[in-house]
Amino acid sequence: MALWPVTFINGEGFLPCFWNFDQACLPFVRSGTFWGPFNESMPNATEHTRWIREEAQRLGFSYVGISRAEFMEEEARRLEAWLNKGMHGQMGYMANHFDKRTDPRKLAPGARSVISLMYNYYSEDGQQDPEAPRIAKYAYGKDYHFVLKHKLKSLLHFIEERIGQVHGRVFVDSAPVLERDWARRSGLGWMGKNTLLIHPRAGSYYFLAELICDLELAYDAPIKDYCGACRRCIDACPTEAISPEGYILDGSKCISYFTIELKEAIPEEYKGKFENWMFGCDICQEVCPWNRFSRPHSEPEFEPKPALLAKTRQEWEEITEEVFRELFRKSAVKRTKYEGLKRNIAFLKKGGHEHE
Ligand code: SF4
């Protein structure tokens, strides 16, 4: 026998639908909460959490962490300072919806829990021509937005079916949600000096996604930072986008920003510094010792098209719009558009990569 909280409002008890009336006792209060008896098998936050974890794993998510939905005071201060320094460059959307970004209850009214999920995208495959302009691993396969959104919707549907009236919203890099911070709060890893989330047994080649809902769940706690004295990512970053002590990334200096987000010409001062990256950059993940724990994903949708890995430097330089469309039909690379990719490739040539 255990105790279960029963809330009374104006003398009317709101009993959970699974209440066993044989065990009910008479209310002694007209409003407030008292502890009533309940059967051990009664579903509760711990059990709901277990169901959600099991279903998330069945859907292919590697790790799940859960936090209480609340205002992110410390993160709000960090974000404000980062924005004030203009480190978001032309990513104006980062400055929008500050209130929603720092408080999930403003994004999903009534929210109680933020469920953070990690999905592996690490691939041991690589581009075959060592001189070919490089693409970040996350963009090898089908656009993760579609793949993960579909899985998140399935998870939400499962929760609604199994637990009942639950209101939730799902997010994959698609709304003002501080994904990495929620994952960190939920104990899925720590924020490395390269500002990525690092899982202590799996590294950082993971997509992050969230399900925010009005269900009370069992919450996880953050873990400690294991970067220690390491500073490999800081030293390896070719554009000095990571602050000298780490933990702050100047987005406006990052190769990912230049090759994907920037709409105009790439500043000449970065000529010769891109280390042959034409879409995104993986350098600060490649050098991170925690990524020795990376294991290949098993998601068929993330398998790269053989033609993508086989392209030579010359073929990339001569890519036509037709080939671009076919190769990246359902890919995240579409974000930079044909003209953007051509601009990036031309910039690499200017930087001297054609002679390497
Ligand atoms: S992604 Fe590349 S450019 Fe950006 S911080 Fe990491 S190493 Fe530097």
Ligand code: SF4
């Ligand atoms: S490379 Fe070193 S300092 Fe950078 S995130 Fe990894 S462990 Fe931390």
